[in-house]
Amino acid sequence: MNRGALRVAGYRFGLTFGVRWRGYLSIVVLIGLTGGLAMGALVIARQTQSSFDVAARRVNSSDYFTQTRVFNPTIGLNTGYDPRVLDAIAHLSHVRNVESAVGLNVGPIDANGVPLPASDGIAGTGSVDGEFFDQDRVVIAQGRMADPRRADEFVIDPTTAKAFGIGVGEVVSFGAWTNAQTLLPPSGEAPSPAPYRRFSARLVGITGVQVHEAVQDDVDAGNGALVLFTPGLTRQLLACCADATVSGIQLVGGSRQVAGVNASIARVARTGLPFGSLRLSVIRATAERALKPESVAVGVFGLIAALAALLISGQVIGRQIRGGGGDLAVLRALGADPSMTMIDALFGVACSVLAGSLLAVVVALGVSPLAPLGPFRRFVHSGVYADGVVLGVGLTVLVVCLGGFAVAVAYLDAPHRSARRRQWSTPRRSGVARAAAAAGLPVSAVTGVRFALEPGAGRATVPSRSAIIGAALAMVVLTTTIIFGTSLKTLVSQPALYGWNWDYEINGGGGVGVIAEQAAAKLLNGDPYIGAWAGYYFSVLQIDGHDVPVIGGTPGAAVSPPILSGHGLNAPGEVVLGAQTLAQLHKRVGDSINVGVRGAGSTTLRIVGTATMPAIGIGGAQHLEMGDGALLQYSLIPAAARNIYDQPNPGPNVILVRLRHGTDRAAGFRSLTSIVTTLAGHESSRSVVSVQHPAEIINYRALGTTPTILGAALAAGALSGLGLTLLATVRRRRRDLAVMKTLGFTGKQLAATVAWQSTTAVLIGTLVGMPLGIALGRTLWEQFANEIHAVPRPAIPVATLVLVAVGALLIANIVAAIPARIAAHTPTALLLRTE
Numbered sequence: 001m002n003r004g005a006l007r008v009a010g011y012r013f014g015l016t017f018g019v020r021w022r023g024y025l026s027i028v029v030l031i032g033l034t035g036g037l038a039m040g041a042l043v044i045a046r047q048t049q050s051s052f053d054v055a056a057r058r059v060n061s062s063d064y065f066t067q068t069r070v071f072n073p074t075i076g077l078n079t080g081y082d083p084r085v086l087d088a089i090a091h092l093s094h095v096r097n098v099e100s101a102v103g104l105n106v107g108p109i110d111a112n113g114v115p116l117p118a119s120d121g122i123a124g125t126g127s128v129d130g131e132f133f134d135q136d137r138v139v140i141a142q143g144r145m146a147d148p149r150r151a152d153e154f155v156i157d158p159t160t161a162k163a164f165g166i167g168v169g170e171v172v173s174f175g176a177w178t179n180a181q182t183l184l185p186p187s188g189e190a191p192s193p194a195p196y197r198r199f200s201a202r203l204v205g206i207t208g209v210q211v212h213e214a215v216q217d218d219v220d221a222g223n224g225a226l227v228l229f230t231p232g233l234t235r236q237l238l239a240c241c242a243d244a245t246v247s248g249i250q251l252v253g254g255s256r257q258v259a260g261v262n263a264s265i266a267r268v269a270r271t272g273l274p275f276g277s278l279r280l281s282v283i284r285a286t287a288e289r290a291l292k293p294e295s296v297a298v299g300v301f302g303l304i305a306a307l308a309a310l311l312i313s314g315q316v317i318g319r320q321i322r323g324g325g326g327d328l329a330v331l332r333a334l335g336a337d338p339s340m341t342m343i344d345a346l347f348g349v350a351c352s353v354l355a356g357s358l359l360a361v362v363v364a365l366g367v368s369p370l371a372p373l374g375p376f377r378r379f380v381h382s383g384v385y386a387d388g389v390v391l392g393v394g395l396t397v398l399v400v401c402l403g404g405f406a407v408a409v410a411y412l413d414a415p416h417r418s419a420r421r422r423q424w425s426t427p428r429r430s431g432v433a434r435a436a437a438a439a440g441l442p443v444s445a446v447t448g449v450r451f452a453l454e455p456g457a458g459r460a461t462v463p464s465r466s467a468i469i470g471a472a473l474a475m476v477v478l479t480t481t482i483i484f485g486t487s488l489k490t491l492v493s494q495p496a497l498y499g500w501n502w503d504y505e506i507n508g509g510g511g512v513g514v515i516a517e518q519a520a521a522k523l524l525n526g527d528p529y530i531g532a533w534a535g536y537y538f539s540v541l542q543i544d545g546h547d548v549p550v551i552g553g554t555p556g557a558a559v560s561p562p563i564l565s566g567h568g569l570n571a572p573g574e575v576v577l578g579a580q581t582l583a584q585l586h587k588r589v590g591d592s593i594n595v596g597v598r599g600a601g602s603t604t605l606r607i608v609g610t611a612t613m614p615a616i617g618i619g620g621a622q623h624l625e626m627g628d629g630a631l632l633q634y635s636l637i638p639a640a641a642r643n644i645y646d647q648p649n650p651g652p653n654v655i656l657v658r659l660r661h662g663t664d665r666a667a668g669f670r671s672l673t674s675i676v677t678t679l680a681g682h683e684s685s686r687s688v689v690s691v692q693h694p695a696e697i698i699n700y701r702a703l704g705t706t707p708t709i710l711g712a713a714l715a716a717g718a719l720s721g722l723g724l725t726l727l728a729t730v731r732r733r734r735r736d737l738a739v740m741k742t743l744g745f746t747g748k749q750l751a752a753t754v755a756w757q758s759t760t761a762v763l764i765g766t767l768v769g770m771p772l773g774i775a776l777g778r779t780l781w782e783q784f785a786n787e788i789h790a791v792p793r794p795a796i797p798v799a800t801l802v803l804v805a806v807g808a809l810l811i812a813n814i815v816a817a818i819p820a821r822i823a824a825h826t827p828t829a830l831l832l833r834t835e
Helices: 002-049 051-058 083-090 158-164 231-241 254-268 280-323 325-333 338-370 388-412 415-424 431-438 443-453 465-493 517-525 579-584 665-682 695-703 706-731 734-742 747-787 798-825
Strands: 064-070 095-104 106-108 124-127 140-143 153-156 171-176 197-207 227-229 242-251 277-279 504-507 530-543 546-553 563-566 574-578 592-596 602-611 630-633 654-659 687-689
Touching: 002 051, 002 280, 002 338, 002 388, 051 280, 064 083, 064 254, 083 095, 083 242, 083 254, 095 231, 106 124, 124 231, 153 158, 158 197, 171 231, 197 231, 231 242, 242 254, 254 280, 277 280, 280 338, 280 388, 280 465, 280 695, 280 747, 338 388, 431 443, 443 747, 465 747, 465 798, 504 665, 517 530, 517 654, 517 665, 530 665, 574 579, 579 602, 654 665, 665 687, 734 747, 747 798
Parallel strands: 124 227, 153 197, 546 630, 574 602
Antiparallel strands: 064 242, 064 277, 095 124, 095 242, 106 171, 140 197, 153 227, 171 197, 504 654, 504 687, 530 546, 530 592, 530 654, 563 602, 574 630, 592 602
16 A cells, blocks of 8 residues: 555656645755755864864874983083983883984074074974974975985975075075084183084975964964974984984873873983973863864854754745645545555655755765864865764754654644644634734735734635744844854954953063062052053962962952952962863862972962963963963962072062053053063063963964855855745735735735735744844853853844844845735636636
8 A cells, every 4th residue: 555655646746746846946955055054064063173183193193292312511411312212212111102303503504604693593403213204294385395315405494494585495505513512611702603514405395384383372372493404414413413302202002101101201311301391182182172162163053054954944844745735635535545645745855855965965065175174274184075973963863853844744734634623723813913903004014914923724724833933943043143153253352251351461581580579560550551460470380289380479469360250369278270270170169279389398279260261371381271270379389480590679470461441552552661671670571462362262263254154154044944934925825815816906915915924924033033042142152162261251243133133024025025926917817716
């Protein structure tokens, strides 16, 4: 029976396709566009968030970077490279591979052997055994990588190439100086500039941004100078001119073994060596935090699009099935059983759902070249990407959910059930329509309102609610997207939301210098442009066994990071943590922690709040980030750590300044610059620094126009669904319009009736959908802001939302004009021939 029903349904589908193809096409297009956009956005989000790991694998990254040797005769280290140390490290447990690079006393020289002025402060880097060539590979943006076997080739970063004034293909003369030549002689005179050795090398490549430096905040930016020489040259200079060795170490088991290996390296590399190290896991954590804003934003967009795909497509599917109810009733009267009528109703829709779902996969593949977003795109972008998880799950969800919805509608609206409901149903009258009539509105307006709100009864029943629900869904989608996008732009444009809760900072010199406190206080308190200020110190302290970057200030300071929960630092025994640090310590506000210096005593403090920590501090691992760090009383930082160079006139490492309300920023900056010039006489370098952006905010710029493109596509999908809903609803009123035309309605009155019908549906949908969209947008944004540890302050652009509402009403009238014109020119006898 079912096989026969399928044959009948297929035969009828072929016969009626010419009439119903528009409805089927609308289902295919809506599912394909909205569903494909949803899957494509989720593919982009997943690819973006995982892009660092993919990039690290492609460059064959080390798990751990550490200084393994340094030339420092004062502590008995008379060479900057010791192969015995590296051999011992290579044989440590859990070490899989070690490759090293050395700092070379090498720089460009003129014809007389004198170093060029542009080379001041820029040292050469030489690969010993393949570091930067086959491990931690350098990315080349222009030209090619140097041949590791050749001693006469090198590559350079673009900034240094510009400083040297050289381009790819040019040959440069270099000088090499021994370690002994770099030491000041006892007389204190400068060392002789005559190089120990001269050589020439050809610049064959300009490097791009390296994976480990692709995500940096403003504190760490600007440290990417690289003049890289080959192992072929480096081995010739190891014995004389290598002043330090840095090794990249790959571990069996990855970053989990770093702590044990680090302790072992400290033993084999000799006590007293000033280690500097960096873990891949730390770089990964920073990268993931920086990628999170765009990956979460695009992921949320994808979920919104997925919801729109299901709801809007479901509306169209329901109308298509109900629209064939008359034919099914005829089939039922001719003897078709319920299963046959149900299969007949579902056949075309099921084919459309399947075709639309497959089209969605194609659209998602078309969108996938946008992935990944962010700084690692240059390392991992490979064109079209088929994410099997997203595409497989997305295809299944579309087919199962929309197919299941179609089955439910076909079952509930089967002819015998519909007939039973009509038998007991009574026409519903709209109170709004009665009020419109009582208000003396034109008959066309009253009729249009009635068409929008009254479904009718019997054979003339029209699903009037679908247009209202469709309008509400479109408004929810559009409003949510606008709220989220505007809030993201607001976050980027308002530094106080990402921790910079002041206007400028006076820096004591890279975060390690000090500012004469008494002199600074006198100048700042007397400045008419300054509203408030506070001094802070930087350090790294042990908190419950974890190294945590901290800023030490005075309790109750007038300027401090913005608080997310609890309260600020008000008493000596309190501490405020970054939200991520709080989570890593497995603590809650109100708990106690132990704070101290490694190997020394500790102090117990009570956690009183969490804050959005600013990107501020010394640099590297010793500065705060949005979710990381601690704010505590400055006296908990040892005095030696607060003034590591034992400078006179001690004071804070930085002073945070907030200008008076209404002060011209340019005038305030000039005034602070004058104060810094005065303070320069107190034996420390000073600078006035404006906003220091965290990596998360800097990385937002990599989104470019992608959010606009995705938002416009989603808006187009939502508005298309609304337009199709309005067209279908108005077309279902053709019989009523024909009767009105017979009763004497003019073409203008018919057009006005249809316009009032569409306007009423969209107006009610807007009044319902826009508040829901605002609530949903606020909720999504607050969750997102909490994820990146920013101040959760959603932005609601009232003017934009008003324009959206007005635009929706305009679209409703434009859409209504098409069926109104058709109705006005359609012969009434053609529509009423069955009466």
